[in-house]
Amino acid sequence: MDMEIEEIRGTFRPELIPKETGGDIEDYEEALHVLMKFVGSMSSALEQVSGRGANAIVYQAGKRMGHDAAKMMEKTDNLEQAMKEMGEVLGVEFYFEMWKPSDQEGYTIEKGNETVVKLLFMDCVVRQTLRRTGLPQKGPLCYLLYGYMVGAVEEVMSIKGKLDIDHVGPNACLKTLTIKWGGK
Amino acid sequence: MVEIEIDEDACVGCGSCVDDCPNDVYQMNEEKWKTEVVKVEDCMACLSCHEICPAQAMEHRDIHVAKRLYIDRKVNDVLDKII
Numbered sequence: 001m002d003m004e005i006e007e008i009r010g011t012f013r014p015e016l017i018p019k020e021t022g023g024d025i026e027d028y029e030e031a032l033h034v035l036m037k038f039v040g041s042m043s044s045a046l047e048q049v050s051g052r053g054a055n056a057i058v059y060q061a062g063k064r065m066g067h068d069a070a071k072m073m074e075k076t077d078n079l080e081q082a083m084k085e086m087g088e089v090l091g092v093e094f095y096f097e098m099w100k101p102s103d104q105e106g107y108t109i110e111k112g113n114e115t116v117v118k119l120l121f122m123d124c125v126v127r128q129t130l131r132r133t134g135l136p137q138k139g140p141l142c143y144l145l146y147g148y149m150v151g152a153v154e155e156v157m158s159i160k161g162k163l164d165i166d167h168v169g170p171n172a173c174l175k176t177l178t179i180k181w182g183g184k
Numbered sequence: 185m186v187e188i189e190i191d192e193d194a195c196v197g198c199g200s201c202v203d204d205c206p207n208d209v210y211q212m213n214e215e216k217w218k219t220e221v222v223k224v225e226d227c228m229a230c231l232s233c234h235e236i237c238p239a240q241a242m243e244h245r246d247i248h249v250a251k252r253l254y255i256d257r258k259v260n261d262v263l264d265k266i267i
């Protein structure tokens with residue numbers, strides 16, 4: 001296949017924060033696909049080399065990202081408020097909402113010193129990446145979002161959190177977030 | 185509110201959607217031996233049933249359709265020309 005590469009030529013001046021990206025939407029798309037393939041193959045290689053250890057590595061990376069991303073957020077001990085803030089942290093690429101079965105009254109369930117809430121992730125770049133590279137869901141890459149969510153919620157609420165994957169689908173994934181009260 | 189329509193002519197009655205749906209939205213109609221929607225209010229639009237149905241017999245309406253950034257439009261363009 002012949003591919004025409006358009007070279008960008010121009011003047012370049014040093015500047016603190018470059019204003020121009022030097023590309024258009026097509027370039028972003030191309031870059032996204034290259035990154036998806038790269039991240040996908042890195043994830044399966046990691047799994048091949050370290051087995052189940054891959055999940056722990058990716059989880060830690062995600063958790064660190066989550067803590068960093070949520071540092072600027074307002075602290076709260078209200079779970080619903082925290083979920084609203086989390087929505088802002090995770091942004092449109094990890095668009096989620098609280099979910100409950102029709103026969104359950106509220107979104108949260110109290111279990112001793114734990115509060116449980118189900119989260120429905122509708123948009124997810126990890127899922128996009130897995131589909132792009134033909135990898136199954138629930139693998140190491142899913143632990144990135146798992147860690148990210150736990151890290152961010154721990155940061156916003158100053159508690160210990162845990163996220164379990166209930167179900168994965170091509171259009172949405174259901175997870176259970178468990179908050180353990182009583183500090184870190 | 186989600187609406188699910190089953191194309192009964194297409195449904196082959198394999199029951200895969202009944203087994204796969206995590207929220208028991210479907211059940212088999214034992215007389216017709218076709219799937220039927222019994223708990224649409226619990227559908228979370230994960231679309232696992234779409235992926236598993238061999239007959240593409242269901243349609244979900246009024247749902248959040250996730251972005252499909254994984255689609256490579258260049259590959260699709262090439263396929264369009266071939267097919």
Ligand code: SF4
Nearest residue numbers: 205227228230231233
């Ligand atoms: S979309 Fe998911 S929840 Fe809804 S009927 Fe299909 S499998 Fe069940």
Ligand code: SF4
Nearest residue numbers: 195196198199201237
């Ligand atoms: S998976 Fe498809 S073909 Fe099988 S019972 Fe369900 S709707 Fe019918």
